Amino acid sequence: MSTLTEQQINQHLREIQEWNLTNDRFIQRTFTFAEYMDGIRFVHEIGSIADEKDHHPSLQVEYGKIIVSLTSHDVGGLSERDFDLAQTIDRVYQKRDE
Secondary structure: OOOOOHHHHHHHHHHOOOOEEEOOOEEEEEEEOOOHHHHHHHHHHHHHHHHHOOOOOEEEEEOOEEEEEEOEOOOOEOOHHHHHHHHHHHHHHHHOOO
16 A cells, blocks of 8 residues: 555545645544534444554544544555545444434
8 A cells, every 4th residue: 555646635635525634644524513422422433443444543532523633654644545434434424414
């Protein structure tokens, strides 16, 4: 697996519009929740998925929001794996409204 080019990163960011590039090495999104425990359940669910994929996001837990940051430490930047997990996390977040 290798890092993505700037062009590839920009293309992927158009597909996951609520994620932002930070420090040229991470993609990050803030998810909001009405209740603290809703955020904790979200962390638990995406944590389980990430562990199955052997790709572990950085998670910041605050009241009413969870900040998720993704990068591929083993390749020193962003890879396809980061964007795949971002899309999966987005689906988990959207599913909670169904």
